[in-house]
Amino acid sequence: MTANTQQDPEQYGSDTATPADLPTQYAPAEVEGKLYERWVERGYFEADPKSGKPPYTIVIPPPNVTGSLHIGHAFEHTLIDALTRRKRMQGYETLWQPGMDHAGIATQNVVERELAAEGKSRHDLGRAAFVERVWQWKAESGGQIAGQMRRLGNGVAWGRDRFTMDEGLSRAVQTVFKRMYDDELIYRAERIINWCPRCLTAISDIEVDYQDDDGELVSIRYGEGEESVVVATTRAETMLGDAAVAVHPDDERYAHLVGKRIKLPLTDRSIPVVPDAHVDPEFGTGAVKVTPAHDPNDFAIGQRHGLEPIEVLDERGIVTVHGPFEGLDRFEARSTIVAALRAEGRIVSEKRPYVHSVGHCSRCKTTLEPRLSMQWWVKVAPLAKAAGDAVRDGKVDIHPQELSQRYFDWVDNLHDWCISRQLWWGHRIPVWYGPGGETVCLGPDEQPPSGEGWTQDSDVLDTWFSSGLWPFSTLGWPEKTEALEKFYPNSVLVTGYDLLFFWVARMMMFGVYAMDGVPPFHTIALHGMVRDEHGKKMSKSFGNTVNPLVWMDAYGSDAVRLTLASGANPGTDVPIGEDWVKASRNFANKVWNATRFALMNGATVQGPLPAPEEMTAEDRWILSRLNAVITETDAYYDDYQFAKLSDTLYHFAWDEVFDWYVELTKTTFQKGGRPAEVSGRVLGEVLDVLLRLLHPVVPFVTETLWTTLTGRESVVIAAWPADSGFRDEAAEREIGTLQRVITEVRRFRADQGLQPGQRVPARLSLDGTSLAAHEDAIRALLRLEPEGEGFAATASLPVAGATVALDLSGAIDFAAERKRLTKDLGLAEKELKQTTAKLGNDGFLAKAPDDVVAKIRTRREAAEADIARITEQLAGLPTA
Structure with missing residues (x-):
């Protein structure tokens, strides 16, 4: 299988899946690692610059080589992975560009601490030996985050992995420095700088x-x-x-x-x-x-x-x-x-x-x-103006738009940027000083001056200088590579609003400058910060930090991903708590168990969908809803509304597919015959599409279930679902009525204190309504027995033009129930009296805020509804 190759959606495997293909319980730890390595081995995430497909490019904000996966990484990587997985399924040649930053100060500090433990300093080694020691540390201990990204499921093009100190990226850094020096955009001057007496x-x-x-x-x-x-x-x-x-x-x-x-x-x-x-x-x-x-x-x-x-x-x-x-x-x-x-x-x-x-x-x-110091500086005024104009002119969109002003406030007021650092680890400034006061800046192909007395500047460049070139240096610039031609500019940059200043503005300045006025991306999609479940900033001093790897071990990567995506509203901070991760784990289990049940009951993807006239109303209803959800999901993706798309898919899957459609079709499957075959094919279709829709956010569980259901190679390269246009408003109304009847009777049963599984005799008066065809399902879902001999209705519920009469004799204690309802009625009447009095008080209405008055009106309406409901229930109870 070649990279980014899509399967023909019409060609499914010939073997019908069975529940035996799935364990009775989903165990993420036994699935995730093997699946990820299989994806990598098959090249699904690699990008082909020779491809005729339209490109879709996102760069990873390069994590520090010293770093490990924290909750902020997990959040951002989940969003980027969801975007690229969907685009891959839509037929794009996707490149999620991976890599790491050399993190000058942080990395040098790590290695210097190691040396200090040995009783040495970098000066004992000398510059060349120290830099070699840092490279050795990187090879042995650095970059552990890459393995942790695999745990999360990052679909990055590992074959294109880059490091800001790689030869190619170093060449890009020297090229830009030389060009900017020659253009008098880089200069050396003595000014006050921020000096760290610890990092020196x-x-x-x-x-x-x-x-x-x-x-x-x-x-x-x-x-x-x-x-x-x-x-x-x-x-x-x-x-x-x-x-x-x-x-x-x-x-x-x-x-x-x-x-x-x-x-x-x-x-x-x-x-x-x-x-x-x-x-x-x-x-x-x-x-x-x-x-x-x-x-x-x-x-x-x-x-x-x-x-x-x-x-x-x-x-x-x-x-x-x-x-x-x-x-x-x-x-x-x-x-x-x-x-x-x-x-x-x-x-x-x-x-x-x-x-x-x-x-x-x-x-x-x-x-x-x-501190007053001689340093190297970037003259940012012309670069910042060009970066600001790229957004003002509409070449780059900032999303959400209301954060554009933050960007302008920054780029319109930038001071010259001090780019030199007094370190040994980093890109050394390519400037040489001669014995006679000469200064020579060298490009990557130029040889240092010969002769005695020439010395190279001892400083290195600020790490943000090299990471500012990331969108094009990773593609081979300054060479005119096929990758650069195909994948620049990036489609979108997904990053936190806090990096508008650190990183985004620098990439914009460098991109517009080095790439002939072409900004580095079409869209900047900004997200917020991850906070604890109470909305408090995470901090070690607060003791509320979260290690996503611990949660991934306990609940699976899909659960962590779904929780993070479910809180991701554009540009706003994201609260997260362990209980929410547990809920997401429960959802993954629900998807697993429901798919096993569907396979046990004949769900299949074999053959074309039956004609609508062969389908039941619930078949047509779920297909109509499925297509509506496809359209909603696409709209939310295109607007970077991850929370809304996650919520839509969560509730469609759990509420509509599993809690309603699967339950409504149980009686159909029990009867067998052609109707069961039709519903089996519809259920297979719904699960096929639903698993594909869910895949970008929860890739592991969906891969296992989808390949079992379809017999296909991988959902990673399956086609993204398209809205077929099928809608059936009549079926949606019919099933909506059915849902109201079942919901009302269930609530009545609960109010009467009946156990969920307790069966009671009932008479259903459904003639002349659309519900007549659903009597078996209504009885099955409501645990209602046929009337039988001696049936005597003790309660009658008129709902949606139908009547459900129940014989509760022997099922409940009527005296106790009358006492409970009478007490509830008294409380409701007291609430009605109090709220009515307040709303009748002109003095109160004149002083109270509008929202307070609105809440009291809502309370009164609720009290009125409770009184009507309880009165009806009391009237339905036997008097003796």
Whole structure:
């Protein structure tokens, strides 16, 4: 079987399936792994760029090579897999592109921890040996998530698996860097960056996690007497690097100080007072300390006034200024400096604790340090404009549309992107420096300069640089490959709204730039975050994180997938709890058991469907509903409404197929003959189509059942069902009436306290109604015996033009039942009286919110209905 080859839907296997082909119970652990490996071996998930089929392409958001499958991965991968499985069945040449990100900082940290356990550092090994050690770690321990993705059922093209440090992708990275350097979109400059003293590297703005920390706000007096000024700071240690005090040019309080110099406490320096419009005269004292080497706003002020930056902290956050504070850690220096200022009488006020927002490294959670540093930058303005225009011009749709504004808010306000990292693991910046100050940027086919004194830049590129090229670098770019021609641009990007900034915007910028103005995908389908069952964010500190592998072990991968898909409304967060996974497991079991029952009762896919005139009303009804569900499912898929499509299929399968159609046809099968053959073929058709509709979301159980039912090779390559257009409104009305009768009588039985299996005599008056043909089914489903000798109706239920009279004598205690109903009637009458009084109170109606009034009206209507029902039940009870 070649990759992505579809079976002819008309050619089914010749052997009729039997229940013996299926175990009595579904055991996911015994099925899933074997099925997945069979799919991979047969090449179902591979993509053929030479195919004449229309392409459908989705890239996997590349997980970190250090990572394992978490609940967010499981959620997103379920949605992507459902889309690609359906498109494959629809006849598309589908490519779900797999791969992993080299995760520069995270991976280097992992390997450095291993070395530390051995009493070594990367510097002991040297750069080349350390990088080789990381590659060794990847080969031995990295990428475990790939095996976990198989557990989930990811239908990715493993033959095209990529890694961001692969030779081909590295070539793409160097090509883009060189082109952007030549176009003056990449430059090197000294600026304030976010620095992690733990990871010892710069990180970009989007990798900063801000959180409220307890700190201190200290007000310090600079200068003496009338030529003094009070400034406030949360980072007293940086005062050692102050280059000025800034005030607003129009602030008359400080007009006499502008242009003068004042003494900087604890130092032998004096600093100028400068006027700058950036200062808010209404905030604090209206005067701010200016530390150009340790704050981005201060750096800008310093440039405007020609101030010399003074670095006072090294890369590890240690004070470097000569004096009593030299060698202190930044936090130790903070308290020590405040104490020294207090001793000199310089502290005007102290506020402690002072809660304020502080940036932390998203990887190691260390408090970041703004630091002046020479780094490489991307000039994002023209790239961001092109990325924004691609959405504004309709080349790319963002779904749901209301999230488009988030995208515009980001790309329209991007700052230049710091892309260099002080690491050894990653794509090394392809720039060489000569002994005479020369700078040479090299493309992938260019040789480094020869001669003494030439050195390559020691930094590597931000991981997001290489992952931003993912939609086209994975297809062989910069070469003009068949895969690139076939599968670019991607059909859709499925990702979380939180990655609009990290990843999506970068892919849009790079795609439009490198691919001649063609964006990397047609649609961006955004989903939310997975939360716990109470809607709370998952966090290790909260103790509410979920390991999807544990649930998969306990309930099967299909159950986890169905639960996740059932909560996936576009752009909104997804609550999930173990009880919901259990319910999904129960659904898989229900599908299994119902299919076994159907096979036991002659369900078959052999031969054409019988003519409608040979079918019963329930046959025509279920086929009519089946075709309507196909159309609904297609519409929800096309709108990325995974929750709605899952709910539609769940309830159609459980409620309509299993609880109604299968039950209604039991009497037909028991009688045998041609009607049973017809219903057997209809039931086979319904199950065939239903299993195909369910397959993208629950692939394992449907594969086992469908191949057993049809005798075909695999549902993975079966044709996606199409709406035949068959509708039978008359049958739908007829079965709807039948359902109302059965539902009403079942409720009455329950109200009377009858056990579900308890049989009672009944007279059915069905003449002149469409129900006459269903008497056997009605009696079977309601456990109603024929009237028999001595029948005496003790209750009569008129429903839908028919009458069901029951003889309950001997079945219930009438005195106890009358007492129970009388009590219920009293409660209903009390509720009616209370709600009527409230709704008759003009003062209440004038003050109460509309929704409160509406709820009370609903309660009154329910009370009225209860009174009518209970009164009728009391009237039907014998008086003696």
